[in-house]
Amino acid sequence: MDQERRGQWLRGVLDVCVLALLARRESYGYELAQALxxxxxxxxQGGTLYPVLLRLQRTGLVAxxxxxxxxxxxxxxxxxxxxxxEAVRRLSTDWRSFAGxxxxxxxxxxxxx
Amino acid sequence: MRLxxxxxxxxxxxxxxxxxxxxxxALPFVCYVVRHDQVGxxxxxxxxxxxxxxxxxxxxxxxxxxxxxxxxxxSGYRSHHLYLGRLFAMWVLGLAVAAPFFALIAFDRGGQVRxxxxxxxxxxxxAVAAPFxxxxGAVVPRExxxxxxxxxxxxxxxxIDPADSITRLTPFWSSREIxxxxxxxxxxEYLVRGLTHGILATLLAxxxxxxxxxxxxxxxxxxxxASR
Amino acid sequence: xxxxxxxxxxxxxxxxxxxxxxRFTPDVTHHVVAEAAAHLRDSGxxxxxxxxxxxxxxxxxxxSLASQRRQPRRPRGxxxxxxxxxxxxxxxxxxxxxxDLTVHAGEVAxxxxxxxxxxxTFLRICxxxxxxxxxxxxxxxxxxxxxxxxxxYDFLLPEEHFVLVGAGRGFDRGRSRQLGRGGAxxxxxxxAGDVQARxxxxxxxxxxxxxxxxxxxxxxxxxxxxxxxxxRGTYLDFWQHVWRWRDEGRAIVVVTHLLNQxxxxxxxxxxxxxxREVAA
Numbered sequence: 029m030d031q032e033r034r035g036q037w038l039r040g041v042l043d044v045c046v047l048a049l050l051a052r053r054e055s056y057g058y059e060l061a062q063a064l065x066x067x068x069x070x071x072x073q074g075g076t077l078y079p080v081l082l083r084l085q086r087t088g089l090v091a092x093x094x095x096x097x098x099x100x101x102x103x104x105x106x107x108x109x110x111x112x113x114e115a116v117r118r119l120s121t122d123w124r125s126f127a128g129x130x131x132x133x134x135x136x137x138x139x140x141x
Numbered sequence: 142m143r144l145x146x147x148x149x150x151x152x153x154x155x156x157x158x159x160x161x162x163x164x165x166x167a168l169p170f171v172c173y174v175v176r177h178d179q180v181g182x183x184x185x186x187x188x189x190x191x192x193x194x195x196x197x198x199x200x201x202x203x204x205x206x207x208x209x210x211x212x213x214x215x216s217g218y219r220s221h222h223l224y225l226g227r228l229f230a231m232w233v234l235g236l237a238v239a240a241p242f243f244a245l246i247a248f249d250r251g252g253q254v255r256x257x258x259x260x261x262x263x264x265x266x267x268a269v270a271a272p273f274x275x276x277x278g279a280v281v282p283r284e285x286x287x288x289x290x291x292x293x294x295x296x297x298x299x300x301i302d303p304a305d306s307i308t309r310l311t312p313f314w315s316s317r318e319i320x321x322x323x324x325x326x327x328x329x330e331y332l333v334r335g336l337t338h339g340i341l342a343t344l345l346a347x348x349x350x351x352x353x354x355x356x357x358x359x360x361x362x363x364x365x366x367a368s369r
Numbered sequence: 370x371x372x373x374x375x376x377x378x379x380x381x382x383x384x385x386x387x388x389x390x391x392r393f394t395p396d397v398t399h400h401v402v403a404e405a406a407a408h409l410r411d412s413g414x415x416x417x418x419x420x421x422x423x424x425x426x427x428x429x430x431x432x433s434l435a436s437q438r439r440q441p442r443r444p445r446g447x448x449x450x451x452x453x454x455x456x457x458x459x460x461x462x463x464x465x466x467x468x469d470l471t472v473h474a475g476e477v478a479x480x481x482x483x484x485x486x487x488x489x490t491f492l493r494i495c496x497x498x499x500x501x502x503x504x505x506x507x508x509x510x511x512x513x514x515x516x517x518x519x520x521x522y523d524f525l526l527p528e529e530h531f532v533l534v535g536a537g538r539g540f541d542r543g544r545s546r547q548l549g550r551g552g553a554x555x556x557x558x559x560x561a562g563d564v565q566a567r568x569x570x571x572x573x574x575x576x577x578x579x580x581x582x583x584x585x586x587x588x589x590x591x592x593x594x595x596x597x598x599x600x601r602g603t604y605l606d607f608w609q610h611v612w613r614w615r616d617e618g619r620a621i622v623v624v625t626h627l628l629n630q631x632x633x634x635x636x637x638x639x640x641x642x643x644x645r646e647v648a649a
Contacts, residue, residue, distance in 0.1 A: 150532070158524060209520060209522060211498045213537055215496060215497070215498075218537045222537075363494070363505045365506070
């Protein structure tokens with residue numbers, strides 16, 4: 029896949045994906061990056077991920093606190109706030125309807141002679 | 142306490158200028174050596190050399206602090222802390238420079254002169270030279286002019302006919318009079334005249350320095366501080 | 370420590386400095402740096418690959434936290450400096466046409482204009498070092514003044530300067546040294562060494578000048594282009610201190626010919642002939 033386009037698409041939905049991952053359970057930056065990678069979205073660099081987390085924190089969708097790891101240094105854990113949970117529900121509906129329309133458009137384009 | 146801090150820093154500053162210290166010592170020494178064949182002249186020349194060296198040092202010390210004194214004034218010093226502190230430092234420096242020459246004369250001519258009077262003449266030479274140098278520095282705009290004025294003063298002092306009554310108006314006449322008392326074993330009137338002149342000259346120069354510094358460092362009338 | 374560990378440490382340090390320049394509080398800065406450090410340790414990636422340059426990452430963080438950047442400004446305090454109708458001429462040449470400037474506690478005023486337009490003259494008049502031909506200056510509180518150059522003794526050590534200025538302010542030696550060293554440390558300068566002022570670089574000598582001016586926490590700071598000889602980093606740090614002093618409630622007047630800080634100051638006094646306005 030064209031890396032640049034993939035990056036553009038990802039920038040548009042990265043915050044939604046992060047919110048979705050945090051809806052499952054609280055997590056910290058590196059773990060989120062691994063989860064996104066496993067989900068097939070590719071390697072997200074810290075320089076991209078943390079500004080998104082900071083923005084989500086600033087807008088009150090996630091809350092953060094520092095906790096000691098079982099081994100190793102303290103990590104900053106993020107979890108959804110009630111308004112974050114509300115946002116995930118709304119955004120996933122929005123995304124499905126948006127992606128559905130794009131899908132439909134593309135299907136027509138491909139199947140029509 | 143503030144006065145002493147100013148004096149201490151002035152002394153620290155001067156003592157690090159090794160070249161200057163060396164020249165301060167060299168000047169009276171050269172004066173002594175070139176007239177060594179004559180007891181009287183050699184001592185008179187040491188006194189003048191000492192006065193010259195100390196007044197020149199004071200002139201330059203006043204010059205270097207001219208830019209800084211206004212900001213020190215702003216940081217809480219009064220004018221008298223600044224000029225008295227500097228004057229005090231110059232006196233200490235002058236006495237430190239004079240001490241080895243006194244030892245030299247005591248060793249070299251100890252039997253021929255009144256040593257107590259030589260010491261008094263040296264103290265007075267230093268006493269007058271320090272405020273005199275600061276005074277010249279306060280009057281003229283640049284150090285070159287100041288140096289030339291000192292040169293003229295000292296030359297005049299060296300060459301003028303001692304009998305001429307105008308010599309009494311020169312700043313270092315006291316050391317000449319006391320010198321005569323010490324060297325030629327004259328009557329005490331020379332000593333008394335010399336002491337009186339030296340003390341008056343010191344006071345006069347100090348008062349003039351005080352007046353000029355206070356004017357230069359005055360709180361300008363356009364600046365008012367809100368009372369709290 | 371491995372070579373990579375070393376370079377990551379440097380990267381994190383640089384990030385901290387860049388964040389500070391973006392006017393984040395030490396708290397925010399600390400959290401962002403600690404989080405980046407944890408990420409580097411977990412991922413094992415080199416910092417440059419994971420986060421890019423410290424400048425770039427700090428800018429991205431700054432954008433994310435845009436609304437938190439500026440601390441809420443306190444309401445301005447009382448008038449600390451009021452210069453009214455100041456004029457000055459040298460011979461036939463008019464240096465200052467009637468000039469006014471009022472600075473409240475917690476405000477920064479920048480004095481700008483071409484060379485020779487009377488910026489330093491105006492500041493010296495405000496400090497009371499020079500008499501104007503007319504007008505008056507009212508100062509409420511302690512004055513600190515940093516000259517453009519030549520405010521130091523060549524043969525004295527930095528600490529001796531602190532003692533000298535401190536004694537004027539009424540501090541004993543220990544306190545003066547402590548305050549001076551502290552002030553120097555905030556400018557990333559270790560003033561404890563025994564280097565005479567004449568051997569300091571131009572920029573470091575200006576730091577000495579600045580520390581002398583701010584010793585004893587004056588309420589009104591008059592700074593005459595005190596950053597000459599600073600490198601870029603130190604220059605930016607200097608402005609951080611200006612903002613900090615402002616947030617501490619001081620009234621600050623800075624003479625400057627560099628215009629890129631002007632959007633953040635409270636007043637701009639342009640002394641260029643013809644341009645006479647005070648913007649808020």
